[in-house]
Amino acid sequence: MESFTEENYLKAIYHLSLLSNGTVQTNAIAEKIKTKPASVTDMMKKLADKNLVDYIKYQGVSLTEKGKLTAIGIVRKHRLWELFLVQSLGFKWDEVHEIAEELEHVNSDLLIRRLDEFLGYPKRDPHGDPIPDQQGNFEESAVTKLSKLQPGEQGTIIGVTEHSAEFLKYLEKTGLTLGTQISVEDINPFDGSIELLLEQKKISISKEVAKNLLMKL
Amino acid sequence: MESFTEENYLKAIYHLSLLSNGTVQTNAIAEKIKTKPASVTDMMKKLADKNLVDYIKYQGVSLTEKGKLTAIGIVRKHRLWELFLVQSLGFKWDEVHEIAEELEHVNSDLLIRRLDEFLGYPKRDPHGDPIPDQQGNFEESAVTKLSKLQPGEQGTIIGVTEHSAEFLKYLEKTGLTLGTQISVEDINPFDGSIELLLEQKKISISKEVAKNLLMKL
DNA sequence: ATATAAAGTTAGGCAAATCTAAATAAATAC
DNA sequence: GTATTTATTTAGATTTGCCTAACTTTATAT
Ligand SMILES: [Mn+2]
Ligand SMILES: [Mn+2]
Ligand SMILES: [Mn+2]
Ligand SMILES: [Mn+2]
Numbered sequence: 001m002e003s004f005t006e007e008n009y010l011k012a013i014y015h016l017s018l019l020s021n022g023t024v025q026t027n028a029i030a031e032k033i034k035t036k037p038a039s040v041t042d043m044m045k046k047l048a049d050k051n052l053v054d055y056i057k058y059q060g061v062s063l064t065e066k067g068k069l070t071a072i073g074i075v076r077k078h079r080l081w082e083l084f085l086v087q088s089l090g091f092k093w094d095e096v097h098e099i100a101e102e103l104e105h106v107n108s109d110l111l112i113r114r115l116d117e118f119l120g121y122p123k124r125d126p127h128g129d130p131i132p133d134q135q136g137n138f139e140e141s142a143v144t145k146l147s148k149l150q151p152g153e154q155g156t157i158i159g160v161t162e163h164s165a166e167f168l169k170y171l172e173k174t175g176l177t178l179g180t181q182i183s184v185e186d187i188n189p190f191d192g193s194i195e196l197l198l199e200q201k202k203i204s205i206s207k208e209v210a211k212n213l214l215m216k217l
Numbered sequence: 218m219e220s221f222t223e224e225n226y227l228k229a230i231y232h233l234s235l236l237s238n239g240t241v242q243t244n245a246i247a248e249k250i251k252t253k254p255a256s257v258t259d260m261m262k263k264l265a266d267k268n269l270v271d272y273i274k275y276q277g278v279s280l281t282e283k284g285k286l287t288a289i290g291i292v293r294k295h296r297l298w299e300l301f302l303v304q305s306l307g308f309k310w311d312e313v314h315e316i317a318e319e320l321e322h323v324n325s326d327l328l329i330r331r332l333d334e335f336l337g338y339p340k341r342d343p344h345g346d347p348i349p350d351q352q353g354n355f356e357e358s359a360v361t362k363l364s365k366l367q368p369g370e371q372g373t374i375i376g377v378t379e380h381s382a383e384f385l386k387y388l389e390k391t392g393l394t395l396g397t398q399i400s401v402e403d404i405n406p407f408d409g410s411i412e413l414l415l416e417q418k419k420i421s422i423s424k425e426v427a428k429n430l431l432m433k434l
Numbered sequence: 435a436t437a438t439a440a441a442g443t444t445a446g447g448c449a450a451a452t453c454t455a456a457a458t459a460a461a462t463a464c
Numbered sequence: 465g466t467a468t469t470t471a472t473t474t475a476g477a478t479t480t481g482c483c484t485a486a487c488t489t490t491a492t493a494t
Pocket of ligand 2: 079082125126127129163
Protein backbone atom coordinates (compact mmCIF):
# COMPACT_ATOMS: atom_id res chain seq x y z
CA MET A 1 0.00 0.00 0.00
CA GLU A 2 1.29 3.43 -0.92
CA SER A 3 0.99 6.48 1.28
CA PHE A 4 -1.01 9.53 0.35
CA THR A 5 2.23 11.29 -0.51
CA GLU A 6 3.65 8.46 -2.57
CA GLU A 7 0.43 8.34 -4.56
CA ASN A 8 0.68 12.02 -5.36
CA TYR A 9 4.24 11.56 -6.57
CA LEU A 10 3.30 8.60 -8.76
CA LYS A 11 0.44 10.50 -10.32
CA ALA A 12 2.64 13.52 -10.98
CA ILE A 13 5.29 11.36 -12.64
CA TYR A 14 2.62 9.69 -14.71
CA HIS A 15 1.20 12.97 -16.01
CA LEU A 16 4.64 14.37 -16.73
CA SER A 17 5.75 11.20 -18.48
CA LEU A 18 2.94 11.61 -21.01
CA LEU A 19 4.53 14.88 -22.14
CA SER A 20 8.18 13.79 -22.20
CA ASN A 21 8.68 10.34 -23.64
CA GLY A 22 8.63 8.47 -20.37
CA THR A 23 11.56 10.00 -18.50
CA VAL A 24 10.82 12.75 -16.00
CA GLN A 25 13.18 15.30 -14.42
CA THR A 26 13.52 15.95 -10.73
CA ASN A 27 12.78 19.65 -11.08
CA ALA A 28 9.64 19.02 -13.12
CA ILE A 29 8.26 16.81 -10.38
CA ALA A 30 9.19 19.34 -7.72
CA GLU A 31 7.35 22.08 -9.57
CA LYS A 32 4.29 19.96 -10.26
CA ILE A 33 3.97 18.79 -6.70
CA LYS A 34 4.95 22.14 -5.17
CA THR A 35 7.88 20.83 -3.23
CA LYS A 36 11.67 21.18 -3.44
CA PRO A 37 14.00 19.16 -5.67
CA ALA A 38 15.77 17.77 -2.60
CA SER A 39 12.50 16.26 -1.38
CA VAL A 40 11.89 14.73 -4.79
CA THR A 41 15.28 13.05 -4.76
CA ASP A 42 14.52 11.53 -1.37
CA MET A 43 11.20 10.23 -2.56
CA MET A 44 12.60 8.84 -5.80
CA LYS A 45 14.98 6.65 -3.82
CA LYS A 46 12.08 5.40 -1.79
CA LEU A 47 9.87 4.71 -4.82
CA ALA A 48 12.78 2.97 -6.53
CA ASP A 49 13.22 0.73 -3.47
CA LYS A 50 9.55 -0.17 -3.76
CA ASN A 51 9.96 -0.95 -7.45
CA LEU A 52 7.55 1.74 -8.50
CA VAL A 53 10.04 3.80 -10.52
CA ASP A 54 13.32 3.24 -12.32
CA TYR A 55 15.67 5.87 -11.08
CA ILE A 56 19.16 6.72 -12.23
CA LYS A 57 20.94 9.47 -10.36
CA TYR A 58 21.07 12.70 -12.38
CA GLN A 59 19.21 11.00 -15.25
CA GLY A 60 15.59 11.27 -14.16
CA VAL A 61 12.96 8.65 -13.37
CA SER A 62 10.37 6.62 -15.22
CA LEU A 63 7.51 4.53 -13.89
CA THR A 64 7.88 0.77 -13.77
CA GLU A 65 4.93 -1.30 -14.97
CA LYS A 66 3.83 -1.62 -11.35
CA GLY A 67 4.22 2.14 -10.80
CA LYS A 68 2.29 2.92 -13.94
CA LEU A 69 -0.62 0.70 -12.99
CA THR A 70 -0.72 2.27 -9.55
CA ALA A 71 -0.68 5.76 -11.05
CA ILE A 72 -3.44 4.93 -13.51
CA GLY A 73 -5.49 3.55 -10.63
CA ILE A 74 -5.26 6.90 -8.89
CA VAL A 75 -6.13 8.78 -12.06
CA ARG A 76 -9.16 6.51 -12.43
CA LYS A 77 -10.31 7.36 -8.93
CA HIS A 78 -9.67 11.07 -9.43
CA ARG A 79 -11.75 11.23 -12.60
CA LEU A 80 -14.61 9.11 -11.31
CA TRP A 81 -14.90 11.33 -8.26
CA GLU A 82 -14.78 14.46 -10.39
CA LEU A 83 -17.60 13.18 -12.51
CA PHE A 84 -19.60 12.23 -9.46
CA LEU A 85 -19.19 15.71 -8.04
CA VAL A 86 -20.38 17.33 -11.25
CA GLN A 87 -23.05 14.86 -12.23
CA SER A 88 -24.58 13.96 -8.88
CA LEU A 89 -23.74 16.80 -6.56
CA GLY A 90 -24.12 19.70 -8.95
CA PHE A 91 -20.58 21.05 -8.84
CA LYS A 92 -19.16 23.06 -11.71
CA TRP A 93 -16.24 21.68 -13.67
CA ASP A 94 -13.90 24.26 -12.18
CA GLU A 95 -14.77 23.34 -8.60
CA VAL A 96 -13.99 19.65 -8.51
CA HIS A 97 -10.27 19.24 -8.97
CA GLU A 98 -9.15 20.07 -5.43
CA ILE A 99 -11.77 17.88 -3.80
CA ALA A 100 -10.99 14.95 -6.09
CA GLU A 101 -7.36 15.46 -5.17
CA GLU A 102 -8.31 14.27 -1.70
CA LEU A 103 -11.00 11.74 -2.58
CA GLU A 104 -8.64 9.91 -4.94
CA HIS A 105 -6.69 8.65 -1.93
CA VAL A 106 -9.57 6.92 -0.21
CA ASN A 107 -8.58 3.33 -0.23
CA SER A 108 -11.32 0.90 -1.21
CA ASP A 109 -11.51 -1.01 -4.45
CA LEU A 110 -15.12 -1.90 -3.81
CA LEU A 111 -15.98 1.76 -3.33
CA ILE A 112 -14.53 2.66 -6.71
CA ARG A 113 -16.21 -0.23 -8.48
CA ARG A 114 -19.54 0.79 -6.99
CA LEU A 115 -18.99 4.42 -7.87
CA ASP A 116 -18.12 3.42 -11.42
CA GLU A 117 -21.32 1.35 -11.59
CA PHE A 118 -23.37 4.15 -10.02
CA LEU A 119 -22.15 6.56 -12.70
CA GLY A 120 -22.87 4.04 -15.47
CA TYR A 121 -19.28 3.13 -16.36
CA PRO A 122 -18.48 6.53 -17.83
CA LYS A 123 -15.68 6.97 -20.34
CA ARG A 124 -14.86 10.66 -19.80
CA ASP A 125 -14.52 13.00 -16.85
CA PRO A 126 -15.92 16.57 -16.77
CA HIS A 127 -12.80 17.89 -18.48
CA GLY A 128 -12.97 15.42 -21.34
CA ASP A 129 -10.22 13.20 -19.96
CA PRO A 130 -10.60 9.45 -20.39
CA ILE A 131 -11.49 7.37 -17.34
CA PRO A 132 -9.42 4.17 -17.15
CA ASP A 133 -11.33 0.97 -16.45
CA GLN A 134 -10.52 -1.43 -13.62
CA GLN A 135 -7.72 -2.98 -15.65
CA GLY A 136 -6.23 0.43 -16.36
CA ASN A 137 -7.25 0.50 -20.00
CA PHE A 138 -8.64 3.55 -21.76
CA GLU A 139 -8.67 4.88 -25.28
CA GLU A 140 -7.07 8.22 -25.88
CA SER A 141 -9.03 9.48 -28.85
CA ALA A 142 -7.18 11.23 -31.66
CA VAL A 143 -7.08 14.86 -30.60
CA THR A 144 -5.50 18.04 -31.94
CA LYS A 145 -4.65 21.12 -29.99
CA LEU A 146 -6.70 24.09 -31.11
CA SER A 147 -3.42 25.95 -31.53
CA LYS A 148 -2.56 23.61 -34.43
CA LEU A 149 -5.62 24.47 -36.49
CA GLN A 150 -5.35 26.68 -39.59
CA PRO A 151 -7.84 29.37 -40.65
CA GLY A 152 -10.84 27.71 -42.21
CA GLU A 153 -10.56 24.53 -40.16
CA GLN A 154 -13.17 23.62 -37.57
CA GLY A 155 -13.86 21.11 -34.83
CA THR A 156 -15.43 20.35 -31.47
CA ILE A 157 -13.85 21.01 -28.09
CA ILE A 158 -13.44 17.67 -26.36
CA GLY A 159 -10.95 18.34 -23.63
CA VAL A 160 -8.60 20.66 -21.77
CA THR A 161 -5.01 20.20 -20.69
CA GLU A 162 -5.07 22.79 -17.95
CA HIS A 163 -7.37 22.23 -14.98
CA SER A 164 -7.03 25.35 -12.88
CA ALA A 165 -10.24 26.97 -11.71
CA GLU A 166 -9.19 30.28 -13.31
CA PHE A 167 -8.79 28.72 -16.72
CA LEU A 168 -11.98 26.69 -16.54
CA LYS A 169 -13.99 29.66 -15.32
CA TYR A 170 -12.64 31.71 -18.21
CA LEU A 171 -13.72 29.03 -20.67
CA GLU A 172 -17.14 28.85 -19.08
CA LYS A 173 -17.61 32.61 -19.30
CA THR A 174 -16.40 32.71 -22.88
CA GLY A 175 -18.59 29.80 -23.91
CA LEU A 176 -15.71 27.46 -24.71
CA THR A 177 -17.20 24.42 -22.99
CA LEU A 178 -16.88 20.75 -23.91
CA GLY A 179 -18.91 19.81 -26.95
CA THR A 180 -18.90 23.31 -28.40
CA GLN A 181 -18.19 23.53 -32.10
CA ILE A 182 -15.89 26.28 -33.33
CA SER A 183 -14.09 27.31 -36.50
CA VAL A 184 -10.86 29.21 -36.87
CA GLU A 185 -11.34 32.44 -38.76
CA ASP A 186 -7.98 34.07 -38.53
CA ILE A 187 -4.62 33.92 -36.77
CA ASN A 188 -2.87 37.08 -35.70
CA PRO A 189 0.71 36.82 -36.95
CA PHE A 190 2.01 39.15 -34.22
CA ASP A 191 1.07 37.25 -31.04
CA GLY A 192 -0.49 34.08 -32.42
CA SER A 193 -3.88 34.95 -31.00
CA ILE A 194 -6.80 33.31 -32.76
CA GLU A 195 -10.13 34.61 -34.07
CA LEU A 196 -12.85 32.03 -33.67
CA LEU A 197 -16.43 31.68 -34.75
CA LEU A 198 -18.42 30.26 -31.86
CA GLU A 199 -22.17 29.95 -32.28
CA GLN A 200 -22.41 32.85 -34.74
CA LYS A 201 -20.25 35.06 -32.56
CA LYS A 202 -16.69 36.08 -33.31
CA ILE A 203 -14.27 35.91 -30.39
CA SER A 204 -10.54 36.15 -29.96
CA ILE A 205 -8.42 33.96 -27.70
CA SER A 206 -4.71 33.94 -26.92
CA LYS A 207 -2.32 31.31 -28.22
CA GLU A 208 -1.82 30.24 -24.58
CA VAL A 209 -5.50 29.41 -24.28
CA ALA A 210 -5.58 27.64 -27.64
CA LYS A 211 -2.72 25.37 -26.59
CA ASN A 212 -4.81 24.05 -23.73
CA LEU A 213 -7.91 23.21 -25.76
CA LEU A 214 -8.20 19.75 -27.31
CA MET A 215 -10.27 19.40 -30.49
CA LYS A 216 -11.93 16.62 -32.41
CA LEU A 217 -11.88 17.54 -36.09
CA MET B 218 -7.31 23.18 10.25
CA GLU B 219 -6.83 19.90 12.08
CA SER B 220 -4.78 17.01 10.78
CA PHE B 221 -6.25 13.64 9.94
CA THR B 222 -4.83 12.32 13.20
CA GLU B 223 -6.08 15.16 15.34
CA GLU B 224 -9.55 14.68 13.90
CA ASN B 225 -9.54 11.03 14.87
CA TYR B 226 -8.54 11.92 18.41
CA LEU B 227 -11.26 14.54 18.70
CA LYS B 228 -13.89 12.14 17.45
CA ALA B 229 -12.72 9.43 19.85
CA ILE B 230 -12.84 11.83 22.78
CA TYR B 231 -16.29 12.95 21.73
CA HIS B 232 -17.70 9.42 21.60
CA LEU B 233 -16.09 8.47 24.90
CA SER B 234 -17.33 11.64 26.59
CA LEU B 235 -20.91 10.65 25.85
CA LEU B 236 -20.46 7.57 28.03
CA SER B 237 -18.55 9.15 30.92
CA ASN B 238 -19.92 12.54 31.93
CA GLY B 239 -17.59 14.62 29.82
CA THR B 240 -14.18 13.66 31.19
CA VAL B 241 -12.22 11.01 29.34
CA GLN B 242 -9.24 8.92 30.49
CA THR B 243 -5.96 8.62 28.66
CA ASN B 244 -6.14 4.83 28.54
CA ALA B 245 -9.66 4.85 27.16
CA ILE B 246 -8.55 7.04 24.27
CA ALA B 247 -5.50 4.86 23.66
CA GLU B 248 -7.66 1.77 23.46
CA LYS B 249 -10.27 3.37 21.23
CA ILE B 250 -7.74 4.72 18.79
CA LYS B 251 -5.47 1.67 18.96
CA THR B 252 -2.41 3.54 20.09
CA LYS B 253 -0.38 3.72 23.30
CA PRO B 254 -1.12 5.90 26.35
CA ALA B 255 2.15 7.76 25.87
CA SER B 256 1.05 8.83 22.40
CA VAL B 257 -2.26 10.01 23.79
CA THR B 258 -0.52 12.17 26.37
CA ASP B 259 1.55 13.78 23.62
CA MET B 260 -1.52 14.52 21.56
CA MET B 261 -3.52 15.85 24.51
CA LYS B 262 -0.86 18.49 25.08
CA LYS B 263 -1.07 19.45 21.46
CA LEU B 264 -4.87 19.61 21.41
CA ALA B 265 -4.83 21.62 24.63
CA ASP B 266 -2.42 24.11 23.02
CA LYS B 267 -4.88 24.44 20.16
CA ASN B 268 -7.72 25.02 22.59
CA LEU B 269 -9.58 21.94 21.48
CA VAL B 270 -9.49 20.14 24.84
CA ASP B 271 -9.15 21.03 28.49
CA TYR B 272 -6.41 18.85 29.86
CA ILE B 273 -5.27 18.41 33.44
CA LYS B 274 -2.35 16.08 33.99
CA TYR B 275 -3.44 12.77 35.52
CA GLN B 276 -7.06 13.98 35.55
CA GLY B 277 -8.23 13.28 32.02
CA VAL B 278 -9.45 15.55 29.22
CA SER B 279 -12.70 17.06 28.06
CA LEU B 280 -13.55 18.80 24.82
CA THR B 281 -13.77 22.57 24.75
CA GLU B 282 -16.72 24.11 22.92
CA LYS B 283 -14.48 24.52 19.90
CA GLY B 284 -13.29 20.92 20.16
CA LYS B 285 -16.81 19.64 20.52
CA LEU B 286 -18.01 21.49 17.44
CA THR B 287 -15.09 20.15 15.46
CA ALA B 288 -15.78 16.62 16.63
CA ILE B 289 -19.47 16.86 15.79
CA GLY B 290 -18.52 18.14 12.35
CA ILE B 291 -16.52 14.98 11.76
CA VAL B 292 -19.30 12.79 13.07
CA ARG B 293 -21.68 14.56 10.68
CA LYS B 294 -19.40 13.80 7.76
CA HIS B 295 -18.91 10.22 8.83
CA ARG B 296 -22.62 9.53 9.05
CA LEU B 297 -23.55 11.30 5.84
CA TRP B 298 -20.94 9.28 3.96
CA GLU B 299 -22.15 6.05 5.54
CA LEU B 300 -25.66 6.77 4.44
CA PHE B 301 -24.50 7.64 0.94
CA LEU B 302 -22.62 4.36 0.70
CA VAL B 303 -25.66 2.36 1.75
CA GLN B 304 -28.34 4.36 0.01
CA SER B 305 -26.67 5.27 -3.26
CA LEU B 306 -23.90 2.75 -3.75
CA GLY B 307 -25.65 -0.34 -2.41
CA PHE B 308 -23.31 -1.15 0.45
CA LYS B 309 -24.50 -3.17 3.43
CA TRP B 310 -24.58 -1.51 6.84
CA ASP B 311 -21.68 -3.62 8.03
CA GLU B 312 -19.43 -2.58 5.15
CA VAL B 313 -19.44 1.18 5.46
CA HIS B 314 -17.72 2.10 8.68
CA GLU B 315 -14.11 1.68 7.55
CA ILE B 316 -14.63 3.58 4.33
CA ALA B 317 -16.43 6.42 6.10
CA GLU B 318 -13.53 6.50 8.52
CA GLU B 319 -11.45 7.80 5.60
CA LEU B 320 -14.07 9.84 3.78
CA GLU B 321 -14.85 11.81 6.94
CA HIS B 322 -11.49 13.55 6.64
CA VAL B 323 -12.03 14.98 3.18
CA ASN B 324 -11.98 18.65 3.73
CA SER B 325 -14.70 20.60 1.92
CA ASP B 326 -17.70 22.22 3.54
CA LEU B 327 -19.38 22.63 0.20
CA LEU B 328 -18.97 18.94 -0.50
CA ILE B 329 -20.72 18.00 2.71
CA ARG B 330 -23.52 20.49 2.19
CA ARG B 331 -24.10 19.12 -1.29
CA LEU B 332 -23.97 15.55 -0.07
CA ASP B 333 -26.47 16.40 2.64
CA GLU B 334 -28.75 17.98 0.05
CA PHE B 335 -28.29 15.03 -2.33
CA LEU B 336 -29.38 12.63 0.41
CA GLY B 337 -32.38 14.79 1.28
CA TYR B 338 -31.15 16.16 4.62
CA PRO B 339 -31.40 12.82 6.38
CA LYS B 340 -31.73 12.62 10.16
CA ARG B 341 -30.29 9.12 10.75
CA ASP B 342 -27.39 7.07 9.45
CA PRO B 343 -27.63 3.36 8.54
CA HIS B 344 -27.02 2.38 12.15
CA GLY B 345 -29.75 4.59 13.52
CA ASP B 346 -27.38 7.27 14.76
CA PRO B 347 -28.49 10.90 14.44
CA ILE B 348 -26.83 13.03 11.77
CA PRO B 349 -25.95 16.50 13.10
CA ASP B 350 -26.95 19.43 10.90
CA GLN B 351 -24.55 22.11 9.71
CA GLN B 352 -24.78 23.91 13.05
CA GLY B 353 -24.00 20.72 14.90
CA ASN B 354 -27.51 20.24 16.23
CA PHE B 355 -29.29 16.90 16.38
CA GLU B 356 -31.94 15.31 18.53
CA GLU B 357 -31.01 12.22 20.43
CA SER B 358 -34.34 10.46 20.71
CA ALA B 359 -35.24 8.82 23.97
CA VAL B 360 -33.83 5.34 23.70
CA THR B 361 -33.52 2.34 26.00
CA LYS B 362 -31.02 -0.46 25.76
CA LEU B 363 -32.70 -3.75 25.00
CA SER B 364 -30.87 -5.15 28.02
CA LYS B 365 -33.02 -2.91 30.25
CA LEU B 366 -36.34 -4.34 29.09
CA GLN B 367 -38.32 -6.70 31.29
CA PRO B 368 -40.24 -9.77 30.14
CA GLY B 369 -43.51 -8.69 28.55
CA GLU B 370 -42.15 -5.36 27.31
CA GLN B 371 -41.71 -4.67 23.62
CA GLY B 372 -40.26 -2.10 21.25
CA THR B 373 -38.59 -1.33 17.93
CA ILE B 374 -34.88 -1.53 17.24
CA ILE B 375 -33.73 1.95 16.29
CA GLY B 376 -29.99 1.83 16.72
CA VAL B 377 -26.82 0.00 17.67
CA THR B 378 -23.94 1.07 19.90
CA GLU B 379 -21.40 -1.32 18.41
CA HIS B 380 -20.43 -0.90 14.77
CA SER B 381 -18.11 -3.79 14.03
CA ALA B 382 -18.81 -5.77 10.89
CA GLU B 383 -19.02 -8.99 12.92
CA PHE B 384 -21.75 -7.63 15.15
CA LEU B 385 -23.75 -6.06 12.33
CA LYS B 386 -23.51 -9.21 10.22
CA TYR B 387 -24.75 -11.23 13.16
CA LEU B 388 -27.74 -8.90 13.55
CA GLU B 389 -28.46 -9.12 9.85
CA LYS B 390 -28.37 -12.90 9.88
CA THR B 391 -30.54 -13.09 13.00
CA GLY B 392 -33.06 -10.61 11.63
CA LEU B 393 -32.36 -7.93 14.23
CA THR B 394 -32.26 -5.02 11.78
CA LEU B 395 -33.33 -1.42 12.32
CA GLY B 396 -37.08 -0.99 12.43
CA THR B 397 -37.74 -4.55 13.56
CA GLN B 398 -40.26 -4.93 16.34
CA ILE B 399 -39.53 -7.38 19.11
CA SER B 400 -40.86 -8.35 22.50
CA VAL B 401 -39.00 -9.79 25.47
CA GLU B 402 -40.35 -13.18 26.46
CA ASP B 403 -37.98 -14.29 29.16
CA ILE B 404 -34.64 -13.52 30.75
CA ASN B 405 -32.32 -16.33 31.75
CA PRO B 406 -31.28 -15.64 35.35
CA PHE B 407 -28.04 -17.57 34.93
CA ASP B 408 -26.28 -15.61 32.18
CA GLY B 409 -28.75 -12.81 31.52
CA SER B 410 -29.46 -14.05 28.01
CA ILE B 411 -32.79 -12.98 26.58
CA GLU B 412 -35.58 -14.83 24.80
CA LEU B 413 -37.22 -12.65 22.19
CA LEU B 414 -40.19 -12.87 19.95
CA LEU B 415 -39.25 -11.57 16.51
CA GLU B 416 -41.83 -11.83 13.76
CA GLN B 417 -43.52 -14.88 15.23
CA LYS B 418 -40.19 -16.63 15.83
CA LYS B 419 -38.59 -17.16 19.20
CA ILE B 420 -34.88 -16.45 19.39
CA SER B 421 -32.33 -16.12 22.15
CA ILE B 422 -29.60 -13.50 22.34
CA SER B 423 -26.82 -12.90 24.83
CA LYS B 424 -26.83 -10.05 27.33
CA GLU B 425 -23.79 -8.68 25.50
CA VAL B 426 -25.79 -8.35 22.29
CA ALA B 427 -28.78 -6.85 24.10
CA LYS B 428 -26.59 -4.13 25.59
CA ASN B 429 -25.71 -2.93 22.13
CA LEU B 430 -29.25 -2.67 20.77
CA LEU B 431 -31.16 0.58 21.22
CA MET B 432 -34.94 0.43 21.41
CA LYS B 433 -37.85 2.78 21.01
CA LEU B 434 -40.62 1.63 23.30
C1' DA C 435 -1.79 3.96 56.72
C1' DT C 436 1.20 1.52 54.11
C1' DA C 437 1.78 -1.66 50.12
C1' DT C 438 0.55 -2.85 45.78
C1' DA C 439 -1.62 -2.11 41.53
C1' DA C 440 -3.32 0.74 37.92
C1' DA C 441 -3.17 4.85 35.32
C1' DG C 442 -0.63 8.41 33.40
C1' DT C 443 3.58 10.98 32.17
C1' DT C 444 8.39 11.80 30.77
C1' DA C 445 12.62 10.78 28.42
C1' DG C 446 14.76 9.33 24.56
C1' DG C 447 14.29 7.46 19.93
C1' DC C 448 12.52 6.31 15.32
C1' DA C 449 10.27 6.88 10.65
C1' DA C 450 8.10 9.76 7.14
C1' DA C 451 8.18 13.83 4.74
C1' DT C 452 9.88 18.16 4.39
C1' DC C 453 13.34 22.04 4.12
C1' DT C 454 17.92 24.98 3.54
C1' DA C 455 22.56 25.22 2.38
C1' DA C 456 26.46 23.19 0.45
C1' DA C 457 28.49 20.06 -2.84
C1' DT C 458 28.58 17.72 -7.30
C1' DA C 459 27.36 16.58 -11.99
C1' DA C 460 25.62 17.80 -16.56
C1' DA C 461 24.57 21.07 -19.97
C1' DT C 462 25.64 25.32 -22.46
C1' DA C 463 28.18 29.11 -23.86
C1' DC C 464 31.96 31.33 -25.80
C1' DG D 465 37.70 22.95 -24.37
C1' DT D 466 37.41 25.69 -20.22
C1' DA D 467 33.91 28.58 -17.68
C1' DT D 468 29.57 29.37 -16.19
C1' DT D 469 24.90 28.15 -15.53
C1' DT D 470 21.49 24.82 -14.47
C1' DA D 471 20.04 20.52 -12.54
C1' DT D 472 20.51 17.30 -9.05
C1' DT D 473 22.08 15.25 -4.94
C1' DT D 474 23.84 15.12 -0.12
C1' DA D 475 24.17 16.68 4.64
C1' DG D 476 22.04 18.13 8.46
C1' DA D 477 17.67 19.79 10.69
C1' DT D 478 12.76 20.07 11.66
C1' DT D 479 7.94 18.49 12.40
C1' DT D 480 4.43 15.09 13.30
C1' DG D 481 3.06 11.03 15.25
C1' DC D 482 4.30 6.96 17.31
C1' DC D 483 6.86 3.71 20.44
C1' DT D 484 9.39 1.47 24.72
C1' DA D 485 11.14 1.82 29.18
C1' DA D 486 11.44 4.17 33.31
C1' DC D 487 9.31 7.10 36.53
C1' DT D 488 5.41 9.40 39.07
C1' DT D 489 0.84 9.90 40.61
C1' DT D 490 -3.54 8.13 41.99
C1' DA D 491 -6.49 4.40 43.39
C1' DT D 492 -7.33 0.06 45.98
C1' DA D 493 -6.70 -3.33 49.29
C1' DT D 494 -5.68 -5.04 53.64
MN1 LIG E 1 -3.99 13.89 -4.41
MN1 LIG F 1 -10.37 16.04 -14.67
MN1 LIG G 1 -11.19 8.58 10.70
MN1 LIG H 1 -22.78 4.84 11.73
